Amino acid sequence: MRxxxxxxxxxxxxGNLDExxxxxxxxxxxxSISTLGVGIKEMSELLRRTLEEIxxxxxxxxxxxxxxxxxxxxxxxxxxxxxxxxxxxxxxPVEPLDAWASDPFKPTVREGRIYARGAGDNKGQLYAQLMxxxxxxxxxxxxLLLNVKCIFEGEEENGSPNLGGFVKxxxxxxxxxxxxxxxxxxxESGRPMLVFGVRGLLYVELTARGASRDLHSGNWGGPVPNxxxxxxxxxxxxxxxxxxxxxxxxxxRVRKPTKKERAAFRRIPLxxxxxxxSLGLDPSRLPPSEEFYAKLMAExxxxxxxxxxxxxxxxxxxxxxxSASVKMDMxxxxxQEPDDIFRKLVEHVKEHGRDIEVKKMTSTRPSRTxxxxxxAEPIARAxxxxxxxxxxxYPSLGATLPDYVFTQILGVPSIIVPYAxxxxxxHAPNENIKVENFLRGIKCAAAVLExxxxxxxx
Amino acid sequence: MRxxxxxxxxxxxxGNLDExxxxxxxxxxxxSISTLGVGIKEMSELLRRTLEEIxxxxxxxxxxxxxxxxxxxxxxxxxxxxxxxxxxxxxxPVEPLDAWASDPFKPTVREGRIYARGAGDNKGQLYAQLMxxxxxxxxxxxxLLLNVKCIFEGEEENGSPNLGGFVKxxxxxxxxxxxxxxxxxxxESGRPMLVFGVRGLLYVELTARGASRDLHSGNWGGPVPNxxxxxxxxxxxxxxxxxxxxxxxxxxRVRKPTKKERAAFRRIPLxxxxxxxSLGLDPSRLPPSEEFYAKLMAExxxxxxxxxxxxxxxxxxxxxxxSASVKMDMxxxxxQEPDDIFRKLVEHVKEHGRDIEVKKMTSTRPSRTxxxxxxAEPIARAxxxxxxxxxxxYPSLGATLPDYVFTQILGVPSIIVPYAxxxxxxHAPNENIKVENFLRGIKCAAAVLExxxxxxxx
Numbered sequence: 079m080r081x082x083x084x085x086x087x088x089x090x091x092x093g094n095l096d097e098x099x100x101x102x103x104x105x106x107x108x109x110s111i112s113t114l115g116v117g118i119k120e121m122s123e124l125l126r127r128t129l130e131e132i133x134x135x136x137x138x139x140x141x142x143x144x145x146x147x148x149x150x151x152x153x154x155x156x157x158x159x160x161x162x163x164x165x166x167x168x169x170x171p172v173e174p175l176d177a178w179a180s181d182p183f184k185p186t187v188r189e190g191r192i193y194a195r196g197a198g199d200n201k202g203q204l205y206a207q208l209m210x211x212x213x214x215x216x217x218x219x220x221x222l223l224l225n226v227k228c229i230f231e232g233e234e235e236n237g238s239p240n241l242g243g244f245v246k247x248x249x250x251x252x253x254x255x256x257x258x259x260x261x262x263x264x265x266e267s268g269r270p271m272l273v274f275g276v277r278g279l280l281y282v283e284l285t286a287r288g289a290s291r292d293l294h295s296g297n298w299g300g301p302v303p304n305x306x307x308x309x310x311x312x313x314x315x316x317x318x319x320x321x322x323x324x325x326x327x328x329x330x331r332v333r334k335p336t337k338k339e340r341a342a343f344r345r346i347p348l349x350x351x352x353x354x355x356s357l358g359l360d361p362s363r364l365p366p367s368e369e370f371y372a373k374l375m376a377e378x379x380x381x382x383x384x385x386x387x388x389x390x391x392x393x394x395x396x397x398x399x400x401s402a403s404v405k406m407d408m409x410x411x412x413x414q415e416p417d418d419i420f421r422k423l424v425e426h427v428k429e430h431g432r433d434i435e436v437k438k439m440t441s442t443r444p445s446r447t448x449x450x451x452x453x454a455e456p457i458a459r460a461x462x463x464x465x466x467x468x469x470x471x472y473p474s475l476g477a478t479l480p481d482y483v484f485t486q487i488l489g490v491p492s493i494i495v496p497y498a499x500x501x502x503x504x505h506a507p508n509e510n511i512k513v514e515n516f517l518r519g520i521k522c523a524a525a526v527l528e529x530x531x532x533x534x535x536x
Numbered sequence: 537m538r539x540x541x542x543x544x545x546x547x548x549x550x551g552n553l554d555e556x557x558x559x560x561x562x563x564x565x566x567x568s569i570s571t572l573g574v575g576i577k578e579m580s581e582l583l584r585r586t587l588e589e590i591x592x593x594x595x596x597x598x599x600x601x602x603x604x605x606x607x608x609x610x611x612x613x614x615x616x617x618x619x620x621x622x623x624x625x626x627x628x629p630v631e632p633l634d635a636w637a638s639d640p641f642k643p644t645v646r647e648g649r650i651y652a653r654g655a656g657d658n659k660g661q662l663y664a665q666l667m668x669x670x671x672x673x674x675x676x677x678x679x680l681l682l683n684v685k686c687i688f689e690g691e692e693e694n695g696s697p698n699l700g701g702f703v704k705x706x707x708x709x710x711x712x713x714x715x716x717x718x719x720x721x722x723x724e725s726g727r728p729m730l731v732f733g734v735r736g737l738l739y740v741e742l743t744a745r746g747a748s749r750d751l752h753s754g755n756w757g758g759p760v761p762n763x764x765x766x767x768x769x770x771x772x773x774x775x776x777x778x779x780x781x782x783x784x785x786x787x788x789r790v791r792k793p794t795k796k797e798r799a800a801f802r803r804i805p806l807x808x809x810x811x812x813x814s815l816g817l818d819p820s821r822l823p824p825s826e827e828f829y830a831k832l833m834a835e836x837x838x839x840x841x842x843x844x845x846x847x848x849x850x851x852x853x854x855x856x857x858x859s860a861s862v863k864m865d866m867x868x869x870x871x872q873e874p875d876d877i878f879r880k881l882v883e884h885v886k887e888h889g890r891d892i893e894v895k896k897m898t899s900t901r902p903s904r905t906x907x908x909x910x911x912a913e914p915i916a917r918a919x920x921x922x923x924x925x926x927x928x929x930y931p932s933l934g935a936t937l938p939d940y941v942f943t944q945i946l947g948v949p950s951i952i953v954p955y956a957x958x959x960x961x962x963h964a965p966n967e968n969i970k971v972e973n974f975l976r977g978i979k980c981a982a983a984v985l986e987x988x989x990x991x992x993x994x
Contacts, residue, residue: 277754290817295837296735296935304839307775310840313768319769364760383855384853388863394741394898396841409754476756
């Protein structure tokens with residue numbers, strides 16, 4: 079599996095652990111909680127300095143929200159590809175504080191794990207990428223054989239409200255051939271993976287209204303309309319018995335999975351029995367592997383996140399509710415557009431419902447990079463080389479990230495390669511990254527850059 | 537409208553107001569809150585003494601719950617009919633106390649209304665009936681021309697948990713030809729009414745279960761089942777587009793309304809515009825009079841009282857809920873049986889649902905007395921005579937009371953004639969009965985007993 083000739087780099091990385099930990103600890107010691115606006119300025123400055131120390135030309139760029147940190151190392155060689163590394167330097171709040179075994183901003187190593195807020199999400203992985211750049215540069219005598227740009231934001235944990243605008247405004251600056259991100263955990267099998275996309279999101283709330291107040295169901299039940307029934311009836315027109323969405327044109331723009339994607343669905347390891355057990359479900363309620371991943375990656379959903387109306391307490395209360403609501407999220411796949419789907423939903427509700435209000439909450443477009451991208455195999459090869467394990471090819475997350483800002487706004491393919499351990503406890507107390515995962519991340523980053531440098535720029 | 541020759545009785549009642557108020561105030565001053573068990577013993581004793589003072593042979597009968605108070609005045613003449621007067625001496629709690637303009641247990645008259653807890657529900661109406669007996673006896677020289685039995689319970693506000701058992705156990709003691717109750721307000725048109733029945737009740741909770749915990753809708757949405765959808769799908773099989781219930785056999789035992797009942801539905805005053813306005817509904821969402829009352833009185837319902845599952849807070853949260861529930865009440869009409877309907881529901885859920893639990897909460901059988909009962913016209917005539925107003929013939933309340941204990945367990949027709957003003961504020965602060973309604977109640981009771989005494993016992 080080793081074909082890149084980076085053995086020396088890998089062993090040099092293993093030997094440099096103390097230095098890496100010192101640098102990472104400095105980043106982890108600096109709070110940078112985006113929702114509270116704590117430590118953001120200090121963190122962005124620290125990150126800029128870190129970039130410069132490695133050899134990047136770096137700058138902090140202000141935005142409508144928290145600042146972006148940009149860095150670049152350019153070879154000047156137009157035949158060499160340009161990789162854009164994305165990451166985020168902000169972290170989640172730390173509450174409940176007393177559930178932490180050690181101070182979330184005083185990083186410590188215990189039993190092979192680095193504990194701190196941001197250890198896995200995302201400072202540990204971001205820093206691993208930078209150290210990968212540094213190790214490779216050292217190996218190459220202080221230079222790189224490809225162009226590397228970095229863009230790090232400070233609002234990812236807030237939903238990246240300014241990332242799209244920033245990318246739109248800085249298209250030239252960010253121009254690249256491939257976007258390369260490390261965030262999230264390894265595949266649940268423990269194998270590394272290459273993620274080629276995400277589903278989009280459209281979140282809506284529908285509210286059916288009846289009388290202007292709750293009514294006694296004895297005094298009024300029968301002649302008076304019940305909005306909970308109106309809502310249930312409307313929902314009944316939205317899906318058939320097989321779960322297929324009946325909103326007109328819902329599937330119109332859905333891209334059929336390619337042969338390669340179908341093959342990938344089949345190859346992703348799925349222990350249905352174990353998954354069913356962990357979910358407390360009968361295994362018969364889960365589809366087999368190919369269908370499981372087709373549904374998760376290539377099909378949109380119309381999901382009920384919450385439904386509520388009338389009396390929801392203990393015991394019984396007889397009433398006709400004044401209103402009933404449902405919160406729904408739709409996970410969208412390429413080439414569905416949230417705005418288009420929202421219009422179709424409104425149309426459907428107008429046709430099939432009565433006195434039902436539709437409210438749009440949030441939306442994010444889907445994103446997908448083809449498995450046949452010229453950068454796919456070089457990255458897979460690098461991961462294989464650095465880890466000794468065949469990476470899982472993951473055509474799409476079921477979840478949503480603002481990946482479309484790269485693939486659609488910037489127009490660049492984007493591949494995500496997570497390094498964190500599955501039990502990283504991101505967003506939770508005792509967040510951690512295993513030392514071995516951190517080191518593996520550095521090796522992967524070095525290998526990926528080396529491998530990409532051998533691709534001819536288009 | 538006056539044909540009973542009771543003018544002297546009516547004017548004598550008008551003249552005796554001070555004496556009536558004194559007696560009523562004594563009853564209203566005695567707390568008797570059934571849920572708290574406060575003053576129950578004292579109240580039942582006071583009521584027994586009151587009965588004896590009028591001339592009843594009276595006794596307090598212990599039960600599994602609060603005691604019953606029984607009284608009788610028997611003529612010994614088997615040709616005379618026996619009327620059984622039902623009422624309750626317990627009251628609702630008084631909270632919030634600071635919303636009362638005067639102490640709920642210190643009755644006071646203000647602007648023609650008697651204010652106190654129990655003034656309308658039910659002590660004022662119960663006492664009016666007793667004073668009607670007293671006034672008629674005085675008029676008839678100290679005797680009655682029919683047999684009068686009284687049964688008063690102390691747990692009506694708790695849902696009458698022991699009434700059925702008590703009636704079953706004391707069938708001989710309570711043997712009668714007609715049950716006569718005064719509770720609740722006048723018809724909303726302000727006219728008196730004769731109520732011939734109530735709908736029954738079956739209250740259930742259905743819970744659909746999916747995974748053993750809420751799941752991230754991005755990571756799992758598509759291949760994993762959503763119990764909220766399972767529930768919505770099941771509910772969709774329970775009603776057609778016209779609101780007709782699709783549970784097999786649901787309507788099987790439903791009695792068709794008689795010609796007389798149909799005619800009554802048409803004659804009940806319904807100001808659709810005003811009702812729609814008071815409910816905040818478009819008038820087009822309410823059916824016309826005959827259909828309105830047919831739906832309320834002669835048709836069962838399958839009503840959603842509450843529906844809930846997943847995220848029900850503000851804003852958006854993306855999840856697949858672990859479970860979703862619906863609370864439903866069914867208002868049942870003769871001759872539906874709650875146990876039979878529950879079995880049919882369980883059968884339906886088994887056939888159309890998956891992993892859905894059905895829980896029975898409470899049930900009460902429906903009750904109906906025919907409009908052609910030999911006691912209907914004599915009571916209507918008496919109400920007409922005493923009030924000068926044509927009473928509304930009301931085949932059934934849409935709501936539920938344990939009236940079946942009389943019509944089904946005791947096997948006796950039952951007619952309810954409410955006297956309270958519509959704004960009696962029962963169960964609420966500042967409960968009251970208008971002095972004129974109280975006096976009218978006494979006159980009505982005297983007239984009803986006089987009119988019934990002219991009916992030949994069967």
